[in-house]
Structures are given as structure tokens and as C-alpha cells.
Amino acid sequence: MKEYNKLIFEISREGRQGYKLPPCDVKNIDISKIIPNNLLSEKELSLPEVSEVDVIRHYTLLSNKNYGVDTGFYPLGSCTMKYNPKINEDMASIESFTQIHPYQNVKTVQGSLQLMYELSEKLSEISGMDQVSLQPSAGAHGELTGLMIIKAFHENRGDFKRKKIIVPDSAHGTNPASASVVGFEIVEIKSNENGSVDLDSLKSVLNGEIAGLMLTNPNTLGLFDENIKEISDLVHEAGGLVYYDGANLNAIMGKARPGDMGFDVVHMNLHKTFSTPHGGGGPGSGPVGVKKELIQYLPVPIIEKKVDNYTLNYDKPLSIGKIKSFYGNFGVLVRAYCYILSMGADGLKKASEMAVLNANYMKSRLKDYYYLPIDRVCKHEFVLGGLKQGVSEVTTLDIAKRLLDYGYHPPTIYFPKIVDNAIMIEPTETESLETMDEFIEVMIKISVEAGENPQLLKMAPYNTLVRRLDEVSAARYPVLKYTKEV
Amino acid sequence: MFPYIPNTLEDEKFMLKQIGVLSIQDLFKDIPDELKLNRELNINPSLPEIEVQKHVKSLANKNKSTEELVCFLGAGVYDHYIPSIIKHLVSRSEFYTSYTPYQPEISQGTLQAIFEYQTLICDLTGLDVSNASMYDGSTACAEASFMAVAHTKRKSIIVSKTVHPQIRKVLYTYTKFKGIELVEVDALDGVTDILKLKELVDKGTAGVIVQNPNFFGIIEDMTEIQKITSDNKSLLIMSVDPISLAILKTPGEIGADIVVGEGQSLGNKMNFGGPYLGFMATTTKLMRKMPGRIVGQTKDIDGKRAFVLTLQAREQHIRREKATSNICSDQSLNALTAAIYLTTMGKQGLREVAYQSTQKAHYAFNEIIKLENYKPVFNKPFFKEFVIEGPQSANVINDKLLEKNIIGGYDIESNYPEYKNTLLFCVTEKRTKAEIDGLVTVMEGIK
Numbered sequence: 001m002k003e004y005n006k007l008i009f010e011i012s013r014e015g016r017q018g019y020k021l022p023p024c025d026v027k028n029i030d031i032s033k034i035i036p037n038n039l040l041s042e043k044e045l046s047l048p049e050v051s052e053v054d055v056i057r058h059y060t061l062l063s064n065k066n067y068g069v070d071t072g073f074y075p076l077g078s079c080t081m082k083y084n085p086k087i088n089e090d091m092a093s094i095e096s097f098t099q100i101h102p103y104q105n106v107k108t109v110q111g112s113l114q115l116m117y118e119l120s121e122k123l124s125e126i127s128g129m130d131q132v133s134l135q136p137s138a139g140a141h142g143e144l145t146g147l148m149i150i151k152a153f154h155e156n157r158g159d160f161k162r163k164k165i166i167v168p169d170s171a172h173g174t175n176p177a178s179a180s181v182v183g184f185e186i187v188e189i190k191s192n193e194n195g196s197v198d199l200d201s202l203k204s205v206l207n208g209e210i211a212g213l214m215l216t217n218p219n220t221l222g223l224f225d226e227n228i229k230e231i232s233d234l235v236h237e238a239g240g241l242v243y244y245d246g247a248n249l250n251a252i253m254g255k256a257r258p259g260d261m262g263f264d265v266v267h268m269n270l271h272k273t274f275s276t277p278h279g280g281g282g283p284g285s286g287p288v289g290v291k292k293e294l295i296q297y298l299p300v301p302i303i304e305k306k307v308d309n310y311t312l313n314y315d316k317p318l319s320i321g322k323i324k325s326f327y328g329n330f331g332v333l334v335r336a337y338c339y340i341l342s343m344g345a346d347g348l349k350k351a352s353e354m355a356v357l358n359a360n361y362m363k364s365r366l367k368d369y370y371y372l373p374i375d376r377v378c379k380h381e382f383v384l385g386g387l388k389q390g391v392s393e394v395t396t397l398d399i400a401k402r403l404l405d406y407g408y409h410p411p412t413i414y415f416p417k418i419v420d421n422a423i424m425i426e427p428t429e430t431e432s433l434e435t436m437d438e439f440i441e442v443m444i445k446i447s448v449e450a451g452e453n454p455q456l457l458k459m460a461p462y463n464t465l466v467r468r469l470d471e472v473s474a475a476r477y478p479v480l481k482y483t484k485e486v
Numbered sequence: 487m488f489p490y491i492p493n494t495l496e497d498e499k500f501m502l503k504q505i506g507v508l509s510i511q512d513l514f515k516d517i518p519d520e521l522k523l524n525r526e527l528n529i530n531p532s533l534p535e536i537e538v539q540k541h542v543k544s545l546a547n548k549n550k551s552t553e554e555l556v557c558f559l560g561a562g563v564y565d566h567y568i569p570s571i572i573k574h575l576v577s578r579s580e581f582y583t584s585y586t587p588y589q590p591e592i593s594q595g596t597l598q599a600i601f602e603y604q605t606l607i608c609d610l611t612g613l614d615v616s617n618a619s620m621y622d623g624s625t626a627c628a629e630a631s632f633m634a635v636a637h638t639k640r641k642s643i644i645v646s647k648t649v650h651p652q653i654r655k656v657l658y659t660y661t662k663f664k665g666i667e668l669v670e671v672d673a674l675d676g677v678t679d680i681l682k683l684k685e686l687v688d689k690g691t692a693g694v695i696v697q698n699p700n701f702f703g704i705i706e707d708m709t710e711i712q713k714i715t716s717d718n719k720s721l722l723i724m725s726v727d728p729i730s731l732a733i734l735k736t737p738g739e740i741g742a743d744i745v746v747g748e749g750q751s752l753g754n755k756m757n758f759g760g761p762y763l764g765f766m767a768t769t770t771k772l773m774r775k776m777p778g779r780i781v782g783q784t785k786d787i788d789g790k791r792a793f794v795l796t797l798q799a800r801e802q803h804i805r806r807e808k809a810t811s812n813i814c815s816d817q818s819l820n821a822l823t824a825a826i827y828l829t830t831m832g833k834q835g836l837r838e839v840a841y842q843s844t845q846k847a848h849y850a851f852n853e854i855i856k857l858e859n860y861k862p863v864f865n866k867p868f869f870k871e872f873v874i875e876g877p878q879s880a881n882v883i884n885d886k887l888l889e890k891n892i893i894g895g896y897d898i899e900s901n902y903p904e905y906k907n908t909l910l911f912c913v914t915e916k917r918t919k920a921e922i923d924g925l926v927t928v929m930e931g932i933k
Contacts, residue, residue, distance in 0.1 A: 009602070016832075044833065066594070096550075111546050114548065261521055277583050281596065321659035345528070353510045433501065465594055467591065
């Protein structure tokens with residue numbers, strides 16, 4: 001295919017048009033008679049002038065420069081890049097869902113409210129929580145919401161001393177960032193060699209100033225923290241609450257539930273576990289579930305089921321308030337709802353079982369070639385620590401870049417930080433044995449290449465549309481928009 | 487079998503053997519028995535596609551959409567025309583099934599589209615730099631208030647009561663938890679009360695938030711507000727309707743420091759409230775304080791132009807608790823939608839959308855106030871929305887309109903009790919004269 005390297009602004013031609021509106025059919029009034037001149041812009045916009053065909057070709061060619069789950073294997077650890085079922089897209093684009101104004105009379109939106117109500121019930125059952133709010137827009141937004149709930153809980157009891165949140169050093173950077181936005185101080189604790197919470201380290205920081213602990217289980221190494229009940233008990237005894245970062249729910253559906261492990265607040269990523277597409281960065285959805293005593297703090301409005309209809313209830317005096325516009329990313333919720341309907345209780349459990357089986361299979365085949373810091377049963381993902389036969393100059397980044405040449409999206413790299421040269425692999429349940437085997441063969445081949453010709457890897461990739469980028473000058477001399485050359 | 491799970495029983499056996507365990511259950515032995523869910527989840531059993539379709543369509547059929555009803559409702563979400571090509575391009579799965587573009591070599595499609603989006607937002611707003619988009623208009627506004635506090639090292643934010651009540655509620659939640667003081671400045675005759683603003687602004691004011699056109703549809707005179715803000719070295723944060731920027735003075739011309747807004751009307755369906763996108767742009771001076779993802783242009787090692795996520799030193803995965811925000815995503819697909827919309831409509835089209843909306847809104851306004859029982863609430867220049875006082879409560883009027891398949895205006899009284907029996911109507915370019923006349927006829931019959 002011919003190489004295409006133009007910006008939409010560079011194909012603009014004066015006088016071209018990509019739209020046609022009906023002529024204005026009301027009597028026109030001179031605009032200056034309606035709006036005083038001092039309120040009108042003096043400048044003309046410089047939006048592109050292109051035909052409909054230009055727009056279609058341009059963005060189609062851009063899409064060809066992207067790699068998605070539909071293109072191929074995407075073993076990006078902690079991101080759960082499973083297949084995005086197409087029926088979900090169809091259902092989410094039904095006009096009677098998409099063409100609804102959020103402020104329409106509730107009588108006219110009963111179907112949407114019922115869908116949301118039922119989805120939150122299903123998510124409550126899957127997570128073992130008592131009630132779920134579908135409002136948060138993303139995982140980080142779910143964290144923010146959950147932490148606000150924790151703060152509101154303590155303050156409502158008149159306990160204003162609890163200003164600290166415990167975050168393990170293995171946690172994603174978003175955890176401490178979210179806690180900080182909610183006005184908490186961060187207390188970092190060490191992880192043990194399994195990436196799990198170090199009990200002594202935890203005990204040493206528990207006191208009356210601790211509002212809660214943020215954790216994911218399976219942990220960021222993909223290992224189930226067997227002490228989870230003891231951990232949550234310890235935090236509870238100290239008066240704190242335990243927050244579940246739902247990034248890793250895909251390993252345990254139908255097998256175990258955060259609610260049964262002692263978690264008080266959870267968020268779930270519908271764009272991970274529940275198959276909604278990532279969209280190149282968003283939109284996602286990060287519903288938050290809570291235990292009974294925290295229900296009253298959930299963000300408003302709450303969708304309630306009455307005898308024969310559904311309503312939006314804003315009258316919740318202890319609620320943390322509103323955390324976003326309207327009620328949640330509805331279009332994403334439709335997709336997750338369809339996924340749960342399609343999979344059912346049996347399918348969700350099977351999905352977790354196969355996600356775990358696939359990950360353990362890949363781990364067992366790769367550990368002879370790549371360093372495996374902890375050799376025990378993993379859950380849905382596992383973390384390698386670079387090449388087993390260390391070749392000093394070949395880094396994890398080089399391995400990732402070489403994978404691009406072989407047509408794969410690389411795994412997550414350099415996370416979690418507690419493993420040097422981390423390569424975090426999450427195959428998900430939607431990949432076949434053949435796909436995994438092909439990827440494994442490539443990983444083995446790269447380990448051989450690293451020994452024979454390290455320079456080959458240092459300069460990779462070769463086969464991509466663009467090669468390694470100069471990220472340092474991108475940040476030092478930022479060019480953040482197109483400027484027409486004069 | 488499940489269509490999304492390819493491995494067969496044979497595959498399972500083969501893999502178990504390779505791992506060296508006997509059964510899948512052996513892979514879950516690390517979960518203590520007392521924590522295992524020893525029952526099936528209490529949700530439906532799996533359903534084939536045909537059944538899922540039937541069920542979900544039956545839910546959709548319980549709704550009444552704006553395809554069946556004529557919509558005169560706005561209040562932040564707008565029924566503007568959406569070109570067909572958007573659906574086709576945004577449905578390309580190379581776009582929607584990809585992750586955040588962490589591997590730029592195979593993500594140039596998303597990265598370039600965002601770079602173009604940023605350029606388009608800068609052009610629209612007249613400010614220097616845009617981020618890659620945020621959750622929605624209200625959270626973008628809350629993030630802007632954090633940015634103002636971080637930049638000025640002051641602790642208080644002033645927001646006009648003419649800002650959308652929902653945005654103010656989200657702001658209230660965010661600032662309360664962060665420990666920022668939020669002060670509301672009164673409205674006077676439908677616009678921000680300049681004298682009161684002057685009294686409130688002081689050395690503790692990090693930023694002043696004003697919406698334009700404001701919640702009542704009125705175009706605020708920003709000149710004095712800008713002066714008050716800059717004289718006090720506070721930041722001026724504007725929340726704007728992007729469509730209006732095709733004709734109204736831009737935040738750049740006004741001298742705003744940060745501009746945010748709800749990007750839904752840029753080609754995104756109303757979707758019962760989401761997903762949308764919040765846009766945010768600012769000055770070069772404040773660039774490194776801006777939250778969210780940002781795409782920059784650079785070169786690859788062969789010297790070829792390429793795009794990459796940049797200025798990441800601001801972000802949570804590097805800065806952890808010291809980050810400018812906890813946001814670690816954008817609304818990429820909605821930003822792509824906005825970019826395609828702005829590109830398709832182009833310079834002429836966006837202006838025509840703004841122009842026709844203004845004309846039709848004024849036609850509707852003039853026809854409604856001719857009616858005996860209806861009168862205007864404010865006497866100020868407006869864009870595509872206006873407030874009318876009727877003979878009954880908004881609920882009663884809207885119920886009667888709904889009987890005739892018309893979605894009426896937003897109930898102003900629900901948030902501003904001082905304005906009894908008032909509705910905020912919105913008229914976009916999609917409404918025809920016949921539809922407007924139909925609205926007026928039904929309203930005339932409501933006494």
C-alpha cells in the first residue's frame with residue numbers, strides 16, 4: 001500500500017466542502033441585530049476545507065496505521081485486551097439508546113434505566129458487593145469516587161484524623177495519584193518477594209490516622225495474595241477500610257469475590273474484564289461497588305426500582321455528590337450488559353478459568369528463556385524479568401520493540417516497578433493455543449537473537465511504518481499542534 | 487462452548503500437561519477454600535446472540551428517542567446534526583479496539599488523529615495548547631480549577647451561578663475533597679453580577695469560572711470579567727459551547743487562561759449522557775500544568791515525521807501522588823469523533839450550524855413571546871437557548887408537550903427556585919420551521 005503521511009490540514013483546499021445542510025427555513029435576521037458586535041468573533045476559524053471523500057480516505061488511511069485487538073494478539077499485562085464482541089457494538093448503536101437526551105422525562109427512558117439497574121445488580125453479584133454505581137468514567141475515576149466514599153464514611157462518623165491511605169509499592173501510579181486528588185496523604189508499604197503485602201510492614205503503619213488501604217488481588221505480579229483476609233481484618237481492626245482496584249478481576253469471576261475477601265469498596269473496569277473496547281485510550285467505565293454501610297455515600301443520582309418503573313433519586317443527603325455529568329458512560333454500559341448476558345454465569349467462570357490456564361501455559365513455556373522471578377501458579381497474568389541469559393546491552397524495551405517487527409503488540413513493560421526489567425504478559429481467555437504458541441516461538445527467537453546479534457534488537461523495529469521516536473525532543477521542544485508553514 | 491473462548495477440551499488437556507497440573511482447579515488452589523465461591527453466580531446462564539438481541543431490543547423499545555420525539559431540550563447536551571461518515575470511520579476496529587498509544591510505532595493512527603484534534607481545539611478556542619480530551623465537560627472544569635490552584639498556589643475558586651448547575655455540583659464535590667474553597671458569585675438579570683464578582687475576588691482567588699454562553703443561553707460580556715481576573719492575577723477559566731465559537735468571540739480573543747467545555751455536540755450522539763468528551767485548552771505558559779494526555783510531534787530515527795504521547799513528566803504513572811491529576815486516559819474515540827466532525831463540517835459548516843441555530847432559536851423565541859401566556863425572563867443577547875416563563879410549572883407544560891411528541895425545555899426552577907414556571911428551550915439547526923411552529927401551537931393551547 002502507498003505510504004500516506006499527510007495531516008488533514010495539508011489536504012485542505014479553499015472552497016471544498018464535506019457537508020450539506022438544508023437551507024435555513026426561518027426568516028433570517030441580521031446577526032448584528034441579535035448579537036452585539038463586541039460579543040462576536042473578529043477572526044475566521046481556519047478549520048480544514050475538505051470533501052467527504054477526502055475525510056473518509058484520510059481517516060481510513062490513519063486507521064491502517066493502528067494496531068487493535070482485531071488486528072492481532074495484544075498481551076498487554078494489566079490491561080486485559082480481550083476480544084470486543086461485535087454484537088455489543090450493534091446493541092450499543094440502537095437508535096432508541098443513542099438518540100436519548102439525558103434530561104428527557106424518565107417515563108421515556110425506562111428501557112435505559114432498566115438496563116443500568118440490571119447491570120449494576122449483576123456487577124454487585126459478580127464482585128460480592130451490596131450496591132454498585134455505574135457513574136465513574138474510567139478506572140482512575142472509580143478510584144477517585146471510591147476514595148471519596150471512604151473519606152465521607154470516616155468524616156460522617158466524626159473521625160477527621162484519618163488522612164492517610166496505604167498504597168503498596170507494587171501499585172500502579174494511579175493509586176497514589178487518586179488518593180492525593182481526594183486530599184489524602186500516601187503511606188507506601190513494602191511488598192514481599194511475591195509482590196504481596198508485607199504483613200509486618202502493614203502492621204507497622206496501621207494506626208488511627210489510616211483511612212484505608214488500596215490493593216488489587218490478584219496482585220500486580222498476577223499472584224493471588226493468600227493473606228488477603230488477614231490483611232483486610234488488620235485494616236478493619238485499625239478502623240480503616242479496604243479498597244479493591246479491579247484491574248485484575250478477570251482472573252476470579254465465579255471463583256472468588258472481592259466482597260468475600262473483606263474489601264469494602266471496589267471498582268471494576270468494564271473496558272477490561274467486561275470486554276468493552278478501549279477505543280485507543282477511552283471511553284472506558286469504572287463502576288464502583290460498596291458494602292452495605294457505605295451505600296448512603298454513593299454518588300447521586302441512584303437508579304431505583306419501584307413497583308412498575310425506574311427512577312433517578314438525587315435525594316441522598318450523605319452522598320459524596322455528583323462526580324461527573326449525568327449517569328455514567330451509557331454506551332459503554334450497554335456493551336458490558338450484553339457481554340454479561342452472552343457469557344452468563346457459566347461463561348464468566350469459564351473466561352476466568354481459561355484466562356488463568358492460558359497465562360500459566362505461557363509462563364511455563366517462556367520461563368526457560370526469560371527470567372521468572374517467582375515460579376508459582378499465577379492467575380490471569382505473569383511478570384518476567386528480562387532475558388534469562390542476560391545480555392547486558394539488550395533491555396526490555398529492545399525486546400518489546402523487536403516484537404513489533406514480528407507483528408505483535410508487546411506486553412506491558414517496566415511495570416510493576418518492583419521487578420527489574422519487567423515484562424508483564426496477559427493473554428486473556430480469548431486467545432487460542434496456536435496464537436499463544438506462535439507468540440512464544442517469536443519470544444524464544446528474540447532471546448536467541450539477543451545473544452547472537454544484540455545490535456539487531458537495539459535498532460528494532462525495522463518493519464513498522466515509523467521506527468523508534470525521538471521522545472526526548474518531543475518533550476523538550478513540544479510541538480502540540482499543526483502550524484501552517486508560511 | 488463459547489464463541490469468544492477458542493480453546494477446546496483437547497487444548498486444555500495439552501496445556502495442563504505442559505504446566506504440570508492435573509486440572510484447571512489446581513490453578514486456583516492458591517485461593518483459600520473459605521474465600522472460594524462454592525456456588526454458581528446468581529446471574530443468567532449464557533445466551534446465544536439471537537436471544538441477547540431480542541432481549542436488549544425489547545429494552546430499547548421501552549424508550550422514546552429523539553427520532554420519535556421532537557427535541558427542544560439542550561442544557562449542555564445538544565441535538566445537532568451528525569454526518570453519517572462519523573459512524574463509519576469511528577467503527578473501524580483498528581481505532582476502537584486499540585489501547586492507549588503506548589507503542590507509537592504501531593499507533594500512529596490514534597496519535598495523529600489526537601494531534602489533529604488538539605490543533606482543531608486550539609483553532610476553535612483561540613488558545614495555544616489542548617490536551618487529548620478528558621471524561622466530560624464537568625470533570626474538565628473541575629480539573630481546570632485544580633490547575634488554577636496548583637499554578638497560583640492560592641486556595642479559592644470563584645464560580646458564577648450562571649454556570650451549569652451540574653458543572654457546579656461536580657466542582658463542589660471535587661473541590662470539597664481536595665480542600666479547595668469554592669465560592670459562588672450571584673447572577674444579576676441572567677448574567678454574572680460584575681459588582682459582586684469584584685467584591686469577591688481577592689488575593690486568595692486562584693481562578694474564576696464563567697460559562698459562555700451561560701446556562702440561560704445568554705452571551706456574557708467577558709471584557710470586564712477578564713479585567714477583574716487578570717488585575718488580581720487570578721486565572722480566568724471559561725466553560726464554552728464549542729459550536730458557539732464559530733461566531734462568538736473566542737476565549738483566546740477574550741484573554742482566558744484555561745478553556746474547557748463539553749464536546750458532545752461535536753458529532754457525538756446524546757447517548758443518555760455518555761460517553762462524551764471534555765475538552766481543555768490553555769496558554770503555553772500553563773502547558774506543563776495541564777492534566778491529561780498530550781500528543782506531540784517528533785521524528786523517528788530515520789527522520790520521518792511521527793507523533794507520540796509527550797510531557798509525561800506531569801502524569802501519574804511517573805509522578806505518582808505528585809501528578810497534576812490522577813487521570814490516565816482520554817476519551818480518544820470521542821475526540822476522534824470530534825475531529826472528524828470538525829473536519830467534515832469545516833470552516834463553512836461549523837459557522838452555518840452556529841448561524842442556523844441562532845436564527846432558528848430567535849425565530850422560536852419571537853414566536854413564543856407573541857403568545858399571551860408566555861414571556862421572556864431575561865432581556866439579553868442569546869445564542870441557541872433562551873428562558874421563557876409560562877402559565878404553569880415546567881413539568882405541567884412539558885407533560886402536555888410530550889403528549890404531542892415534543893420534548894420541551896429544561897426546568898429552570900428546579901435549580902433556580904427564584905424563577906417560577908420557567909423553561910430553557912434550545913433550538914438547533916436540525917429543527918425545522920414546521921417543528922417550531924408545532925411547538926408554538928401546542929404551547930398556545932396550554933393555559
